[in-house]
Amino acid sequence: MGDSAGLSPTELISAWIPHDARFRASAVRHAHDDATGRRLHVYVDGLVNRGEDDGRPLDRDELRTMTALREDLERRPLASVDWRTVRDRLIDGLG
Helix, strand or coil: CCCCCCCCHHHHHHHHHHHCHHHHHHHHHHHHCCCCCHHHHHHHHHHHHHCEECCEECCHHHHHHHHHHHHHHCCCCHHHCCHHHHHHHHHHCCC
């Protein structure tokens, strides 16, 4: 994270989740059959705000990533993310 000044929440999440191998497969699974992006939103909210990956507690390095992401979001909520855009970028990366 870090060099994200000026990026919208949608741009931040779109730049992070498709490229983080630790969470990519789960994110794709949550996004694949849900064109609304709602399931992806719930999954990412669990990572960022609850420190869990589908119920599994995040380890120290993963928690550091979430702290950096929250800092980059600058208190802007995940609800302000256009989850359809994030979903499309994530799914487009498959092909």
